[in-house]
Amino acid sequence: RVAAVVDRVNTTMQVWQGLTAGCAQCHDHKYDPMSQMEYYQLFDFFNQSSDADLNNEHPVLSILGITDKKQLVPAKKKVEDALKILDEAARELEIPEPGPISPESSTLDVIAFSGQMPPFCVEMGDGGNRDWPWVEAPEDAPEGIDQVIRQEAPAGQVRQVFFEKSLHPHVVAEGDTYHIDARILEVPESMSLQVRLDDETVWEHRAYWGVTTFAHGVDGEPSLLRHGDLPATGEWVQLQVDASKIGIEVGKTVLGIAMTQTGGKIEWGGVRRKSSRPTERADLWSYRAFVDRWSENPSDLFEAPIRAALVATRSDNTEKNSDVVDLEIWWKKQLSPVGRRVLKPQQQVYDQLLQEKNAIQARAVPVPVMVDLAPDKLRSTHILERGYYLAAGKQVSADVPQFLPPMEEDTARHRLSLAQWLLSPENPLTARVHVNRVWEQLFGIGLVETLEDFGTQGALPSHRKLLDWLAVTWQQEDRWSHKALLRRIVTSETYRRNARSTPEQRQEDVRNRLLTHATRIRLPAEVVRDQALAIGGILSAKKFGPPVFPPQPDGVWQVVYNGAGWRESAGEDRLRRSLYTFFRRTAPYPTMLTFDAPSRDVCQPRRIRTNTPLQALVMLNDPVSIEAAAGLARISFQHSNEMTLAISHAFERATCRHPTEPELQQLLQLSQQQHEVFQHDPEAAKRFLESGNWNIEDVKLHPVAATLMVVANVLLNLDETLVRG
Known part of the structure; x- marks a missing residue:
């Protein structure tokens, strides 16, 4: 972070004041009247930003493209309207309080999922690397299931879906059994199924069907107990597991469930528990029970506003507390099985519109911004001896160099006041x-x-x-x-x-x-490339968006990015303005580097222009220059198929003037020489045209077109084309 702040100080002073302040980072400036203490006083202005210069950089400002901005406004309105409809339906829905439940009764209770995950389960798949693979349930699925988990594993490989944190961990009672809906679709030579439970101590309670292929547990023990052969293929079955047989004692709390397969293709339809203790989930059926259970100690699985609303229900004035009303609507939408079933149509519309809105917002580009820390959290700034970040010396506070006009004494010292000082009439x-x-x-x-x-x-x-x-x-x-x-x-x-x-x-x-x-000055690197594309009529006018990857030589990234390849953009993107070219300081785009573009590792206010043979070689051989030459030749060829007129048109387009007679004769002589070469070697003409993405079906025109393309390439490399003045 110190390096980032140093860069901000040096850049600010060099860009706005024309001063080499960085020379005072390690010691007093040798030439200018700036001491090391004054340098770190400037440092303090930038040391109070809340960013930490980490990979998870924050704060950031999300920037949307123009099209996405226009789409986002109506998308937000649709989501708001759908939410109002959903909340109104929930408000009008009356869910009666359930009657008393006999503790001796035995019911089949959905504990993990049935068609969809219940709320507030942390679901993980394939070792936690992806979400559960939900698909629409087939027509012959068990009653009440509208979604199933369809999972496929290559022979010998393991696939698993599981959750390990739920709003409703349950306490095992005497005689509890688990019932798992499943259907095997494809069976390889060797396949096995496994259901595993977590009883708050270890994941060592497993039941399996088929052959023993699992690496964990002891076969025949509760940690890995065989429950039978594989079910018949293509039929829905209910796999049954007795909690006591896989070692789960009465009174233990089951926190997680996992379904695992080795090879094959299967559909999981639901996991249920048959128990004599159904009242554990009374908060799903009764709003009053929900508030009673969670108001004292809200689960951290609830979002902060819900936890706050639950705590608010403990106040004496609960009837007038608007949060309680919102909480009841939320309970109907998110927890109540009756509410979720009745409100499902409105919820689906809302979810779809919300997904569309989120998709637009996801395309935003996160841009780090500098936000100052709160006054009570400001950092202390010290002089760093020899510029070493671990050698903190005397503490200093923000101020400007003494040889420049001072700030007013009563002015707060922060970045805004520094900006105002930079633009003050006294500076x-x-x-x-x-x-x-x-x-x-x-x-x-x-x-x-x-x-x-x-x-x-x-x-x-x-x-x-x-x-x-x-x-x-x-x-x-x-x-x-x-x-x-x-x-x-x-x-x-x-x-x-x-x-x-x-x-x-x-x-x-x-x-x-x-x-x-x-x-007379040569054009900057970016303008050299963009001008060539514009003269060739192929420069893309597209604005905004992510960086693009125009052609560059192979191997540039081999060392810097451990062999990673440059993913060359296709279509319009490869011909966009140089402003959009992907740029990394450790591997700058080589064409621009040849024309003196800086590497951008530090601020460089001035580019030192050079004139080297490499620049001419780039203009004659770079794929972008070849495509630009093909574009210029194509335009000139369409203007006239007579070589003299075509060359004159190309010359005028490249230099903004008509060629003189000697210049025209030189270019005609070049065209005659090249035409003879391509006449004797039609394949060379074809390859040259293909290198510029110029497709001409008539083979007879290949030598003429390739010749004009060579002339166009020369015109783009003229000193008059590349130099202003």
């Missing part, structure tokens, strides 16, 4: 640093060349008064309007100058710091 750096950054984007080099360093080791302004005037005007007159700043610069005579220069100008001012002519 001389914020406006100048930003104006300088905008100037660099437009002219290729800032008025202060070192965008990242306005300190003593940075470059001096080439036009100090101009920088001051732009900063003050932008701050005071334009009121921080970025549009106004851009308009002022791009409408100036300086910006509109021609890029042509005289030999004298180039000799006297090699780097054009006097701005006697427009500066």
